[in-house]
Each structure stands twice: as structure tokens, then as C-alpha cells.
Amino acid sequence: MHWLDDGIVLGVRKHGEANAILELMTREHGRHLGLVRGGAGSRMRPLLQPGNSLRAIWRARLDDQLGSYTVEGLNLRAGALLTSSHAVYAVTHLAALARLLPERDPHDVVYDSLESILNSLDDPATAAAHVVHFEMQMLAELGFGLDLMSCAATGQTDDLVYVSPKSGRAVSREAGEEWRDRLLALPAFLAEDQHGAPSGVDIGRGFALTGFFLSRYVLEPRNLGFPDARAHFIAAISRVLPNAA
Numbered sequence: 725m726h727w728l729d730d731g732i733v734l735g736v737r738k739h740g741e742a743n744a745i746l747e748l749m750t751r752e753h754g755r756h757l758g759l760v761r762g763g764a765g766s767r768m769r770p771l772l773q774p775g776n777s778l779r780a781i782w783r784a785r786l787d788d789q790l791g792s793y794t795v796e797g798l799n800l801r802a803g804a805l806l807t808s809s810h811a812v813y814a815v816t817h818l819a820a821l822a823r824l825l826p827e828r829d830p831h832d833v834v835y836d837s838l839e840s841i842l843n844s845l846d847d848p849a850t851a852a853a854h855v856v857h858f859e860m861q862m863l864a865e866l867g868f869g870l871d872l873m874s875c876a877a878t879g880q881t882d883d884l885v886y887v888s889p890k891s892g893r894a895v896s897r898e899a900g901e902e903w904r905d906r907l908l909a910l911p912a913f914l915a916e917d918q919h920g921a922p923s924g925v926d927i928g929r930g931f932a933l934t935g936f937f938l939s940r941y942v943l944e945p946r947n948l949g950f951p952d953a954r955a956h957f958i959a960a961i962s963r964v965l966p967n968a969a
Contacts, residue, residue: 733747761792
């Protein structure tokens, strides 16, 4: 059996003296592992860095085997990402989020979002907003999507400034005023199409919102917590955008 697909490197680990196990997020075959012969060597190492985009051929005798990869580079962006601390932490955090998906389960929208984010990590504010959106997307992909289109109490679609921690639905300013201390803040860049980069305050509110639901519905049931990379990414962003942490 074999297939050809494009993939983004999520991680790699040494296997024996010379080989490596490569973990890719592929466009059509989901999160997929395979053996790269010679992958631990100096010639292949730059190719297999997290954040790089590769074209991969996977081969195995049976579908449920680990199989082996033959790869070539498409976009070797990892070297450029290493010059920015927030970009390095973003790549690690995004890979950890992708690992929440079942192995070999296709998620082409996730692949496209990852590629888009990795190509726009140079600007901290834009990168932060994209990572918040990606966390929102992961909630939806895992079956816990938030409904931010209309107020849970009134059905109105404007002036949405809160989110109910119980239902994951938006709440308008007027409807939520009495319970505002119990509600989560909904930043404008998630509630509506916003031109320009969001403020540090809104970025912080965005991470608080997605962090709450990811922790409650995804991580805690698996006895997991956020990797340190998420906190380090937010801290790096806050050095550029005050109040983002």
C-alpha cells in the first residue's frame, strides 16, 4: 500500500542509530506517523524540523503498519521561525493541539489552517489572533464548538460581549449584565469580522476563553494539561502586546 500527500512536520524522534519516526499532519490522511530511513542523519535533519512542509510518499505492506516515508521539502520555513521566540513556541503548541486529533483521521481544514498560521507567524499580533482562532477550530473539530453567532437568551446577533461557561453560547451585553461576573468575556475579533490586529486585551480574553473550554472539555477528561509552550507563547506575545497575558 502507498499514498502521496503533502504534510506539515509536527515532530520527529530518533529510532535506532540512523533512522527517525516522523509525525506529519497531512492534508488527506490526517496525523500520520512513518519511519524515515536515515532520518537521524545530518543530511535529513534540516528537512525534518517541526513547522516544515513536505511532500511525502508513505508505503507499508498492510494499512495498520507504521510504514515508511520518503520525503522532499516544499517549504522549509523552520529555520526562519527559529529567529523568533513566539514563533518557536507557537509551532510547539500547534503541534500539541494537532495531537489531540485521532491518528489517521483526515482533517483537511486543520491542515489548511496550520499552513496558513505557519506562513504568518512573523507578526506577533496576527499570529496570536490566528492561534486563538485555531484553538476555537480545534474545539469544533473535537465536538465542542462554541456558538458565537447569536445571544443564547434573546437570539439577537449584535452587541455580543459574553460567553456562557455552561453552554458555550454567546450572550448580549443587555442579557448578560446581571450575571456578567459569572460569564466569560467575548473579544470583538471572535464575535465579528474585525479589520486590523486585535488589541492585547482582546488577545488575552481570547486565550482565556478558548483555554477554559479546552481545559474543561478536552484536556481534563484525558488527564492532560496545556503544554508549557502555550504559556510561553502568550508570554512572548505579551512583551509586544501589553495585557495579552
